[in-house]
Amino acid sequence: MKQKRAFKYRVYPTQQQQQILAQTFGCCRFVYNWALRKKTDAYYNEQRRLYYKELSALLTELKQQEETHWLNEVSSVPLQQALRHLDKAFLNFFEGRASYPTFHKKRHAQSATYTTNAFTWRNGSLTLAKMSEPLQIVWSRPLPQGGIPSSVTISKDGAGRYFLSILVEEEIAHLPSNEQAIGADLGLTSFVALSTGEVVGNPRFFHKDEKKLAKAQRRHARKKKGSKNRDKARLKVARLHARIADRRRDFLHKLSTHLIRENQTICVESLQVKNMVKHPTLSKAISDVGWSAFVSQLEYKADWYGRNLVKIDKWYPSSKRCFACGHLLTSLALDVRQWDCPGCGAHHDRDLNAAKNIVAVGLTVLNACGESVRPGRVLARLGKTPRSRNPSR
Structure with missing residues (x-):
């Protein structure tokens, strides 16, 4: 049975690629928040609902304005995907699977999704739109034989790490049945x-690192707002949270697979x-x-x-x-x-x-x-x- 499956890898972009990604993340975040405000105001002020088609047309007009002309400096595909993600967030809300969508923040995890017309895949190397060099990917496990990515999502977590999620269609064989x-x-x-x-x-992963995390958070709270030392302290807190989440995720995956x-x-x-x-x-x-x-x-x-x-x-x-x-x-x-x-x-x-x-x-x-x-x-x-x-x- 063929299934769409995402394979996640660690990537190490160059300084130039990090600059492009930071710009792309910021534009995606701006478009998502702008569209969320548009949808919320349209419903409460005019009692009407805006969908992807209307928001896409409004985004084209927004990119032509002088104040937001900088949106044209990044690939248009991640911006359109940000609108689709917002539509999915509202669908999850109306079907009771999630709460009302909230605005994205700069200090939280950032991501951008590229479809096939916004990246080049050749012999295991991936080059995103607006980039001249392929990304340096750590292939911790191989992709399925003959698998062609249908979309890729590059993300940056609070600890400053970059990850790449590659969506491919894979033939997953059922395991032999038993009576257990x-x-x-x-x-x-x-x-x-x-x-x-x-x-x-x-395992109580959070409990084991709770004292260490509390100490790092106290140090972060004492730093002057806007200073580089405060940003360094914030990064230490984020790394501790990432360590806890990674260990918990690894434990759950191993147990569920077993x-x-x-x-x-x-x-x-x-x-x-x-x-x-x-x-x-x-x-x-x-x-x-x-x-x-x-x-x-x-x-x-x-x-x-x-x-x-x-x-x-x-x-x-x-x-x-x-x-x-x-x-x-x-x-x-x-x-x-x-x-x-x-x-x-x-x-x-x-x-x-x-x-x-x-x-x-x-x-x-x-x-x-x-x-x-x-x-x-x-x-x-x-x-x-x-x-x-x-x-x-």
Whole structure:
């Protein structure tokens, strides 16, 4: 099955290329913010909506004005792509996947997208529009054989690193099917407890570097605004944040790939993380653990490799139900990690019992669907219970 897949690489542009990229990033940011202001004002002042076609025509007029004539100094393709990104941001907002689009800032991550008519690809070398030399790319892994980029996105993070994302169409073969099914209970004490009895610890990447990060942030706050020393201190803070994010991303990718390769069916809970992070004492730990990113990786990797992902309803009482006899507790405090079933007397580890219940419910859904299930993700809504004021599950 052919899939569009992005391959990300580190790049080291020359001084001249960095200047061109900085100019391009600034123009893309300006166009995005200008279009966002246009769309917002048109809706609130005139009760009408502006779409890509109207904004593209207005952008042509904007580039002809004397005050913004500098927009012509960069390639027009990234500017048009900035409008498309804004359209996508509004689509995500109206469909409930994201909040209302916000203005892009200079100190945040910057990016510019080039389509095929704005770059030259020849024998593994990539030259962007307005550049005379190809980019120096660190090929950490090869591109698919015969893969031709349909678009490339070059970005710069807060730590000053440049990355290149190359989108190609690849033939991804499904993994050989097996009979393995596993349930995963996500948590904070341990990152995930599996129904097989395996427990993967929580690395707590942010917690390990929290003191170092706090020290760097205090030093940054003491520096005079606008000074070079303040910018150097800001860069140190950004590098610490990048170190934390990189280590977390690497851990999640390795674990999700391992589960996808070893198991045909993976069952997880559909957690509402954006509501859970409002917890007064656990919000920092929930943000550090990265549940949403982990489940998202399982979703698209299951779709790629022909696996089944079953997501159990978030209100299913997986922790309070005895896996041996089905007895349901009326309440179970969060600090209770082990308990004895009053019905059959079985002794349960809270997380392992939840993982076993999750895989049992997931397999029930899968068997009920039967042959209608295609290889890929399966979203299940089973065991939905009325919302309770008691947060213990």
